[in-house]
Amino acid sequence: MMPSAKETRQKAQIRGRRSEWLAALSLRIKGYRVIERGFKTGLGEIDIIARKQNLIAIVEVKARKNISLALNAVGRESQNRIANAADIWLSRQKDFHKLSIRFDIIAIVPGKWPKHFPGAF
Numbered sequence: 780m781m782p783s784a785k786e787t788r789q790k791a792q793i794r795g796r797r798s799e800w801l802a803a804l805s806l807r808i809k810g811y812r813v814i815e816r817g818f819k820t821g822l823g824e825i826d827i828i829a830r831k832q833n834l835i836a837i838v839e840v841k842a843r844k845n846i847s848l849a850l851n852a853v854g855r856e857s858q859n860r861i862a863n864a865a866d867i868w869l870s871r872q873k874d875f876h877k878l879s880i881r882f883d884i885i886a887i888v889p890g891k892w893p894k895h896f897p898g899a900f
Contacts, residue, residue, distance in 0.1 A: 798842040799826055802885040805893040811836060820867045823860030827885075828868060835880045836897070837865045842887035846894055849886035858882070858900045 782790070803813045811829035818825040827838040839861055841849035853861075861882065869875050884899040 794842055795840075798887040799840050801887060802838065802840040802893050803827055803829075805885065805895065806836070806838070809895070815868075818864060818868055820864045822867065823862075823864035825861055825864050825868065833877050833879060835869070835878050836883050837861060837868075837880060838883045838885055839899075840885050840887060845888055846886045849888065849894075850884060850896065850899070853884055853900065 799816060803816060806813060806827065806829045809831075811831045813827060813829050814835075815828040816826065818828055825837055826840040827836075829836045829838060839853050839857070841852045843849040843852060865880060865882070869878065869880060872878065881898050882900045884896045886894045886896065888894070
């Protein structure tokens with residue numbers, strides 16, 4: 780029996796939350812402070828916002844079968860939505876003038892530790 784669309788969607792959401800949790804853990808180990816997860820605006824969503832000193836990492840998490848598929852899953856349209864959401868988030872920060880921003884991807888591949896690509900776009 781094939782799973783229903785609802786079951787498939789629920790499994791994908793669980794996999795996504797697990798992937799984001801693992802990505803956030805890997806960032807903490809690297810010395811980042813995770814400020815926010817799942818930041819949503821009408822213009823887009825950011826999976827993870829992390830800070831290390833005055834650097835803000837806007838992180839897109841992609842779980843795929845291999846790294847290449849994960850990196851290719853963040854197309855121009857996705858990048859624009861993430862950048863628009865980042866602009867909104869940044870505009871709400873009191874110290875925005877001190878901050879530098881970078882767009883990263885963390886690839887989650889089965890059986891491997893998350894692979895961080897700083898400045899991916």
